Amino acid sequence: MGKYHFNEIEAKWQKHWAENQTFKAENDSNKPKYYVLDMFPYPSGAGLHVGHPLGYIASDIYARYKRHQGYNVLHPQGYDSFGLPAEQYAIQTGQHPAKTTEENIARYREQLDKIGFSFDWSREVRTSNPEYYKWTQWIFIQLFESWYDKDLNKARSIEELRAIFSSEGNVHINAVCDEGIAHFTASEWLGFLETEKQEILLKYRLTYLAETEVNWCPQLGTVLANDEIVNGVSERGGYPVVRKKMKQWSMRITAYAQRLLDGLDKIDWPQPLKDSQTNWIGRSKGATVTFKVENVPSSAVEKSYSIDVFTTRPDTIFGVSFMTLAPEHDLVSKITTAEQKEAVEKYVEATAKRSERERMADVKTITGVFTGAYAEHPFTKEPLPIWIGDYVLAGYGTGAVMSVPCGDQRDYDFAKHFNLPIPNIFKDADISEEAYSDKENTIITNSDFLNDLNYSEATDKIIAALEEKGIGKGKINYRLRDAVFSRQRYWGEPFPIYYKDGMPHVIPTECLPLRLPEVEKYLPTEEGEPPLGRADDWAWDVEKLSVVSCELIDHKTVFPLELNTMPGWAGSSWYFFRYMEDEKRDEVFASKEALNYWKNVDLYIGGSEHATGHLLYSRFWVKFMHDRGLVPVDEPFKKLINQGMILGESAFVGRYSGYFKISVFNIEEVEIQREPLLKDNPIMELISEKAELFVSLKMQDELKILQEKAKIIALENFNNKLEQASKPSFKTEIRIEFLNAQLDLIHSDVSFVNNSNELDIEAFKNWREEYKNAEFITEEDGTFKVSREVEKMSKSKYNVVNPDDICNQYGADTLRMYEMFLGPLEQAKPWNTAGITGVHGFLKKLWKLYHSASPNPSEGGEQEFIVSEDNASKESLKTLHKTIKKTQEDIENFSFNTSVSSFMIAVNELSAEKCNSREVLEPLAILISPYAPHIAEELWEKLGHSESISTAPFPKFEEKYLVESTKEYPISFNGKMRFTLELPLDISKEEIESAVMAHEKTAQYLEGRTPKKVIIVPGKIVNIVG
RNA sequence: GCUCGAGUGGCGGAAUUGGUAGACGCGCUGGAUUCAAAAUCCAGUUCUUUCGGGAGUGUGGGUUCGAUUCCCACCUCGAGUACCA
Known part of the structure; x- marks a missing residue:
């Protein structure tokens, strides 16, 4: 193998990494830890487009870089797999949401695997797995069993609250609780019935049941949280939302308002994100x-x-x-x-x-x-x-x-x-x-x-x-309100709650998980109860400690279970802790050892759309869990970066639709049933159907041509209709008159358009039945051009670019590098597949650097792998060390686009220098490996290594290779650079001045004036004023 | 309305503490190679020009020897938020 066969190389290493568990993180390690996490993906049915992996690529580069730096890196991935779309699909098709979710995950995984991420898949989590939601339910119970003590400013156990009530009543309690709780003494408390006590306790619990004014979305059949509503309609689906009073579970997040605000000062998050949380808390x-x-x-x-x-x-x-x-x-x-x-x-x-x-x-x-x-x-x-x-x-x-x-x-x-x-x-x-x-x-x-x-x-x-x-x-x-936690939906975590005398009781934690029951339909019941109301077996037997048939409900030992389910943010508010645990997942949500080792997420990358949802709720849960001694940290994400959206370049095809008045005259005057038909009166007049015509970009102003062409189409359509109907028995003449027309631009699928904006007409015709026989007006050279516009990448705009296709055509390494090369990570930027040839060419050039210039007949006519053991030239070493410095700085500043440029510069320079020495090429492979891991592994192996490149130490930058003895000084006159002058770096200001003044061009630019002042910044510039 | 962010060639973008504006890549132009194409390589590519030069980082002002970078005012675009008392 001598040419850069990226498909083979990438498949080979992806298989190798999976088989050897190359990226498995250790919970027991002497190395310092580093935890890199991507925001939890929801596996939608549409699959990934090139915008989705942007953040994953960035975090993967960082994770790989940290491994090179000697860290034990945790870089996991999983799925936020409960959610509305799967359920809406289930309602429409009757398919169990678990099944579609499974299929979507399989597709996601396949796509992710092709990009060569260094994920530790052994720790994967899925929020919809009972083994996982068991612990979501468990945390819910902890919230239920807690109240917020304002004096200690932390959450405490309900048992402690009961003890206080028993000894001194509630007079001295300073808690975050419902409004207007009546005062009672210890003896009064002891005299209350258990139901009365429960009623009072509920007013203090951190998750509580209350009649609340909620955002009800009739079309989705559920309530929505404030952050799930955009411009007064539901975020998913865009349905109207009305206000309604309902009995709902709520989370007392308001207890944490001040701490959520204060905590922002301690975390390294983008300012706009902090601002929006600050405003939200208000x-x-x-x-x-x-x-x-x-x-x-x-x-x-x-x-x-x-x-x-x-x-x-x-x-x-x-x-x-x-x-x-x-x-x-x-x-x-x-x-x-x-x-x-x-x-x-x-x-x-x-x-x-x-x-x-x-x-x-x-x-x-x-x-x-x-x-x-x-x-x-x-x-x-x-x-x-x-x-x-x-x-x-x-x-x-x-x-x-x-x-x-x-x-x-x-x-x-x-x-x-x-x-x-x-x-x-x-x-x-x-x-x-x-x-x-x-x-x-x-x-x-x-x-x-x-x-x-x-x-x-x-x-x-x-x-x-x-x-x-x-x-x-x-x-x-x-301004922050308590968060409504109930959803009238099927596809979510069931509450571990049953009702006795109208009061909620938790089921014992050892009975978890409380599994989602089967239902025959995913719609609300006729009585308007949530879908769980349709389950046959949805009652809790407190003696058998199990779920039993609803028919057995007697309110003595068998009680009805809660019919609502938890919202999407339940499972995603603590998942980052679950990844930390690898062995004892059955026993604990995460073990103390794992929690103490990994602590919090060091780097979290994801979109800014979660500012007031996921990112606020998970901070709340972590603070609560910290208060109750469940986790050692009180903030989940130390550093956070928002990746910008990748926009799509939609392709628009011009469509001209003209209308004509078609009048039919007879030529001979004949009598039909004694009615004479007169020559100059039309026997029939009609407005044509739209004559649709697709027009290439530059022809769109050629109205005469368009009209002519449209006229032919209109006539053809008319004649076809006429033929299908009965033909008149007399001679007719058709006159046609132009009425009006419009030119509109319609989306074409971008896959039919090449890099030069030329449309594949055949593919476009086959796209839709109604385009089969459409007519096209092309440019003079026979091509059909489309216009382009930048829009959000979405299925409905037909501008989705699939990462799989890019991987097949150019390879994952090219995709990874190109996504980074597009621009700064945080910024929104348009995707343009045409530009990808630049980075692809770069990788080919990189490959060539390690191979002979000309084909070797003994190698089957292919280039031979050649790396010499000779010392590298001074220039090559300078190139290398310049690149080490730049790459390191760039990665640490999350400026991945500029390091791709510097790799290109390095390879261009090394190619020009004809460098092929191991001394330079080996470190170069490591530098590039976070960005293009497959090619780097392949070259690393060819360089004679048997271990993966992924843990090879990052090359050490040495200043000495960059030291220069001279500087090409820019010589400016009144701030304008006029010429450059090479001077030694070790001479004094005076010497520089005299050298500059002595230069012939200086006299030319001064035009006889005497300079007022000469500014000299050694090593930088010379500026002559006057 | 309020809050935040951004305006640099035909395009994506670079210039890290104020010091040679336009790195790198795309596209475009010309050339080499080829029967031809692909691929590859070389040269050019901010605008303008009377080929000396002149102008130039959204606009107008300011600070400075020197401003894409700092300050003031304004314009445009994008994101978030929406009667928060």
Whole structure:
């Protein structure tokens, strides 16, 4: 073998690596550890396109580099295999989602294997495997058995909470829990029934059951989390989402809001990603204030109510002129007066019906209604009318605001719209057009004891006053909501929960996994229960400790099981720990030894779309697991890199569709059933069907040609129709008149188009039935050209490029290098297959470097492998060491595109130098091996090594080979480079100056002037000013 | 609207601390080799020019001997977010 037969080489090494488990990570090693992870792929039915492996290639290069650096590298891969698409497919086809998931995974694996990744497949995980979700359920139970102690600022066991309740009741408990839990003493607690105790405990658990306002998606038949909704419609499928109250499992992630925020400072993540988590958590500092509702004689119940509000501007409290409640606010029905009842109820009903999307679509329309009730200003005692309005969100703060129209634009707009007073409490502020919301330059006035104070002084003073009066206090508020954890779906983890007396109970951990039951259909039941409601055997027998038939439910020993399943993020919130364990997977989710050895993920690569989903939830779970002593770390991913999207270059075929008026005349005047047919009146007039014609790019402006051609098609179609019908018995003439036309561009599959944008017309015709007989107008040279446009790579745009095809045609090493060569990892960039020949040519050149220049007849006419043991030239060594330095720096900065360039430069230089010495070529193979591992292994073997190149030590950079004695100085005049001058590096500034001044070109550029100044930076530049 | 990021040849992009703008690759042009094609190799390729030179990194200003790089204002594109009190 002498030519670069990449297909053979790659198949050979992929087989070798698999058979020898070359990349198996050791849990017991003297080497330092390094953990490189890719974001969990969901195995979709469409398979991989060239955009998907981008991040995997980058992480693989880094993993291989770290192995060369002497690290014990963990670089695993697996599948986030529960999820909506498989279930939607199951609903449509009746196929079990496990089956399609299996098939999709097989296809993914096949594609991944072709690219030559150094994954340790022995540690693969799949979230839908019972052996895996057993532990997801187990972690859920840990959450259920935990509560959050605000004083210790960590999660603790529920057993400890019970102990506290038994000894001192709940009065001194400072926990993150439901609102409005009644106080009880220890003896009261001990007197409660078990069901009552469970009811109370549920309000403290980190995962709890509650009636919540959720995002219901009727088309998907499930609720969605906030991060699963994009622009008011579902992320998957784009279906509308409405608000609905449902009993749901929730996760008390809000307990961790501050720690999730603080933790961001400790991790090396891209700033935009941190920003979006910061915004999502949405911390704001302010105060809660309680407003008393004035007793209204005509209201339904005569009782004293109060409204709590949260405000970030307590300093503006003297500017309050009314109160606004969210329509969903509990108090609305209680305080509304009889006169306003009808209007209020109508309004509440109307807003409930509006979907999220509608609400978002019209932010501008101001709506609201007066309740008839008044609140009392806590300081001035003025009555404040209480309104409801849907600009106040039920889910944020307390669902009520103190409206300060002079300082808040929304309050201002509302006040203007309903003619409410707008008192001004800002000194020298103009509020005639809009609210004055500047915090920094504000001086408060008309505000009693706050007069003449600025924002921060006034805020401190008012909070002190509120606290003294006991009607408010300083408070930090978060936008982050508790995460809804129930999904009304089949293809997810079952909750290890059964219901006794309406209270949830966990099934014993030794009975896990609680396996997903079989159902005959994947749809909700007629009663609207989730698909698990269709299972025959879905009840828990507490004596037999097993799942039994639903018919046996007696609520004494056999109880119904939970029908919801967990959301997609359950399994992906802890999977990175599972990879750490390789032997004791049956006993633990991951052993202490494994967790302590691998700690956290050192490098995590994936897309930025998971910013507020997976990446927030997994941080939450890890912090929780850390609190409960389950893992030693409190952040999962130390360093994170977002890879940019690879975009597709869609191909567009021009389609001209013209319409004609076709009129049929008879030529002879004949009588048909006594009706004379007259020559000059048409016997028939019709508008032609669209005459479709495909037009090559440069012909698209040739309207005359297009019209002519389209006319022929229209006529042909007409004649065919006429022939199929009965032919008239008289002579006819057809006249045709052009009406109008349009040219549109339609997607063609990019596989029909070559690198010169020429369409394979035959392939295009065979693509669709309706194109079979289509007509094509080509360029003058007979080719048909398409236009190109960069779009997202997607099946529906027919611009998907398959990595398998690239591997077959150019090889995996070429694919890997080219993906890196396209541009910076983090940036979005278009894929253009045409450019791939450059890196492919580079690999061929690299191969040649290790082989004889001319074919050797004794080698069957092929080039012979030739590497000499002679010393390399000075230039070659310089090339090598320059490349070592650059490659190392580039990999460490994740600048993979530039190191591919530097390899090209190195190979170009070494080829020119005719270098073939082992001293240079051996280290060169190692340098390139992270990028192009197959060719590197092959050359390594030819160089006489029997061990894999993958653990060969990375070449050591030595400065001495780069030391120069002279420098080609750029000589600038007023900052413009004019010529260069080679000078020794060891001469003084003065010597440089005299050498430059003595140069003939200097005089030429000075044109007789005397320089004002000569700037000399030794080793860099010379700049002459004047 | 707010937050963040980015604007450099025909294209993807390079220039790591302010120091020769356009590395490397694609494409294009010309040439060698070949019966021919593929492959390979060589030369050229920012624009403009009266062939001396001149202009040039989104726009306008500033700092500097010197700015793609730093500062100010603006324009355009992309991403995220969306009444958060």
